[in-house]
Amino acid sequence: MINPQFIQKLKQVCEFDKNVALKEKTTFRIGGKVPFFIKPMNSQEFIDAVRLCQNFRIKYVIMGAGSNVLAPDANIDFVVISTLGLNKCYINRLGFLYAEAGVRLADLVRFATNNELGGLEYLIGIPGTVGGAVVMNAGAFGSEIGNFVEYIDILENGRMVRLKKENLFWGYRHSTFTNSKKYAIIGVGFWLKKERLDVITKRMQYAILLRAKTQKVGYPSAGSVFKKSGDLAPAYLIEQCGLKGYTVGGAQVSTVHSGYIVNLGYSTCQDVLKVIHYVRNKVKENFGVTLELEIIVL
Template sequence: MNQDIIDAIRQIAPGLELNKNEKMSRHTTFKTGGPVSLFIRPANLDELKGAISILRRAETPYFILGNGSNLLVSDKGFDGAIISTDKLADIHLEDENKIYAEAGAMNSRIAAFARDNSLTGFEFAAGIPGTIGGAMIMNAGAYDGEMKLVTKEVRALSPQGEVIRLDNNSLQFGYRTSALKGKEFVVVSALLELEKGDKEAITSRMQELALKRKDKQPLEYPSAGSTFKRPEGYFAGKLIEDAGLRGYSVGGAQVSEKHCGFVINKGNATSSDIYKLICDVQKKVYDDFGVKLEPEVIMLGKF
């Protein structure tokens, strides 16, 4: 990373936390990934805007990181900057049924906050291991719920560095996508609109879903959740199982024996192991069934 870029960032945001050559294995749920040239942790919107402004001006590639729960970083690392939102995690009530959450707030924390305020509608997201910023970009969902159903508004930074507001219709939510995906908008916060409910019933539903996840998903191993998008008319896990790939391994990476839709780090896997396993699964499923599996996981760096 060019020292002039670091100096410029420090000049406009003297207190901003910057780390060189940070290992991304510390920041992804796969627990893999090499070093990133510069790891940035803004503590407020001004620091976020300032860092992005300098990086854009210098034409330096950067990636906005939530919980790293949908990310595979190359073992070679990433020649650019990672901007973590983990310090941008405020959650509060906007009124009696609306929750304001900054981009770095974990979905599990928001679900607990909603429960504690007797608000229902967000129970489905309690076990989604990511932040609300990432959830908005991909319209995260589970158990018949999705962000589309609870989102009132998103605030985001435009490529010009302006904070804009996008309502539910403008976000164009679809299956694991939104108008934010693939664009240069950076989610700053979300406004969720829920309904008043019974706290005991909300708690019971969250416990029920937690038990379902524990029973069906390999939560005891590092993973990025469901590895592949659901192909139209099929289920990815069923296709992978029918292709005879249950338990298939490459190095320390494995197709989960508990749920074939999950690729797990069984022990000391590298990103290269995981990447090759994903490619092998895609090829075998296509060869057997003519179905192209599209990864949900974002690949960052050179593979």
């Protein structure tokens, strides 16, 4: 039961919807209803919404495009604060490309390209936002977002802070912000190289082609479920265990890319968790490798 005073105050902060099914808000198309789906339209509303949840001790999850999360089927006791309204991208007075947390990566890459700023183009096909990408240190084809970040504006325990690059940690699909509820990412300053438009465009087209060739799985998913373990791709290990196409209910190890689990249209969160459990056990049994999850289970 949500405190009625919280609801009153929230009305003064920003728009929200009630009883929203997360299957409509995640790329996996899985997830039960959250009592409140909060929709700040700018960074001030976002900051106010986060602070309000903190003050009232309301459990909350910040969500960008929902492309790296697996949401529970029912009994959800948290609200969601969406960043999708924080979608401004510009070159700031310091000369950095500044993107608010909810800017889609495709829009970020297009904006950078139009300004002849190179480096980010390998991220073009990742269906996430800047905030989610920074949390995950998202990357593709050997390039990661963290390589280009100069500073990040965050809310930490209700206080606005600018973290400079020397104070940030970047690992493989991991950053200062992964699995930490302490931070709310507001916006990111990128330092990018001035390059010729045709050179940037060529790299972008290459990334688009490569992704279409290897990762067009045809069903809703959250991308790669497991992290790479050393040099070994989870997809290879899973395939070697004969698990391509392994299915529980509506969740299936993709027949196109074994690193993905896809939703055949009627998958529940439980189905996906069962597939994950089985796959991990089999890979451990056959290769002695413990696969670590890349997706975030909410």
